[in-house]
Amino acid sequence: MFPRVQQPRRRVIEELLAAPAVHPRRLNMSAAERARRRLAFFRSLSREIGGVGRYVHVAGTKGKGSVCELVRAGLEGHGVVGCFTSPHLHSARERMRIGRTPISSNDLARFGGEALDRVAAVDRAGDEKGWGAVFFDRLLATALLYFAERSCDVVILEAGIGGSYDSTNFTEPEDVALSVITSISYDHTALLGSTLSEIAAHKAGIMRPGKLALTPATQAPEAMSALGKRAADVGAALEVVPSSGASTADENRALAHRATVELGVPEPDFRGARWPARFEIVELRGRRLLVDAAHNGDSISRLFRDADARFPGVRWLVIFGCGEEKEDMLGAIEANARNVSAVVTVEAAYGRDLPPSKRPARAADLAKRFNPKVIPAQPASPPSTSAALDSAAAYPNLLVCGSLYVAAEAREWAFHLDPSAFPLDDWVRLRDI
The missing domain is CATH 3.40.1190.10 (Mur-like, catalytic domain)
Incomplete structure (x- = not known):
């Protein structure tokens, strides 16, 4: 036993x-x-x-x-x-x-x-x-x-x-x-x-x-x-x-x-597939929230390429947070400045007890890394994804990326705002783990 x-x-x-x-x-x-x-x-x-x-x-x-x-x-x-x-x-x-x-x-x-x-x-x-x-x-x-x-x-x-x-x-x-x-x-x-x-x-x-x-x-x-x-x-x-x-x-x-x-299925049907936080669009009372767990420079570049193809001409408020070892993504965001109105930096997994290997970069430090002549950036206060989204009421198009933790917090924020935006069997509802 x-x-x-x-x-x-x-x-x-x-x-x-x-x-x-x-x-x-x-x-x-x-x-x-x-x-x-x-x-x-x-x-x-x-x-x-x-x-x-x-x-x-x-x-x-x-x-x-x-x-x-x-x-x-x-x-x-x-x-x-x-x-x-x-x-x-x-x-x-x-x-x-x-x-x-x-x-x-x-x-x-x-x-x-x-x-x-x-x-x-x-x-x-x-x-x-x-x-x-x-x-x-x-x-x-x-x-x-x-x-x-x-x-x-x-x-x-x-x-x-x-x-x-x-x-x-x-x-x-x-x-x-x-x-x-x-x-x-x-x-x-x-x-x-x-x-x-x-x-x-x-x-x-x-x-x-x-x-x-x-x-x-x-x-x-x-x-x-x-x-x-x-x-x-x-x-x-x-x-x-x-x-x-x-x-x-x-x-x-x-x-x-x-x-x-x-594997022996000649005409597979993928309609039942669901993989949240991967180029996921959540419509929230007239606002568009794009959540993607992109967590390295190449993923960020692909995300902006796909977003521009799907929503040409849209400029995004980017909410971004990452781990200490992942700061190469900042350059990829700056390279797509024409599609970015501003950046709000957050602390990935703010408030969570994480091992040293998962230590997040500080939101204030991330904001300083952006070139203000290219993209205006400021840290959220407090440095959480929820706080950043709460303060973004004036922006109709929100893009969240940089860490799976940031993506998860954005989905949970959206769920609390409007549970009907998510299917009844969505993983955001798995509260009892």
Whole structure:
């Protein structure tokens, strides 16, 4: 038995999301060794519990979650489909879904309790097996236990950071249906490398011998070269997928369509897909709120390109906040100054208790970084997304970007203003996590 299953639901969920007792950076262990131990744990868990048919593995910098959700929607009605994505906007329940439905609070606590005990048992085993599990590992273990009990025919796995060393990269070649590597750009450079080639090499680690790997035709040449090399080295079949349109959404849809056809659904229907805070338009009593979780410079550039195509000539009040290591986005906003009336800077995840790795940049510091001759910028007071939106009554077009935390707070602000602007099953309503 797993004793944590008997604990109150709230306590189990808090343990799942807690920071590690010993941060991995403090372990006397290389990244490669830590990955080896972590992946050994997940391979062992996967073999023990069984219950899953095939895996679809998705990595990349942008569009991973969107592609996962599109593939899930395309497979609707064709078996039991589990989907594991990250991060979450409003509730950890979003991260593990069967069909359109997030895991229930009771099941999150039940399977989470078992996952906590299994991870703790490995940590207690000493240096030979432990690796310093973080909350992503605990939630992945929870999801695998949940998907196995529900006998999923297909499980779609979104990689967290990278690919080669990611916790989701535990699958054996015989278990994988195909892999998808979405658009690659600069992100997590401290972990993945400072060049697109190095970053792409990490992402390409999800490729498997003899299995199809899909990537978009818009991939940068440097990244495409690294993907091609990895495919040749492992014997994967790399296929470059063109899209019929120029937007990021077109690119993601083309990848998902090709993947779903490969999985045996020749005419997939994506109408049931919903991926909030990705070029999401919320109409609020005559005002337009565009929410996008764009969180690096390339994503910001694509966001403005797509916004200009959809709403030509519109000038936006931009509400922007980011992590300390993500300030490259400011230049991308300034490059689109003709579409920006002003910028209000906020503190990403204002008021939340975050680990040092997620520390937000101060709103006042961000405002000073903008060139006043290009774009007027000022910090919100207090530096929250809600405060910025409250003070923006004079602006009909609002664009929120820079961090998933900022996007989530904007959606919650809009929900409190007008709940009818969101569907009855929207994730913003998942209050009981």
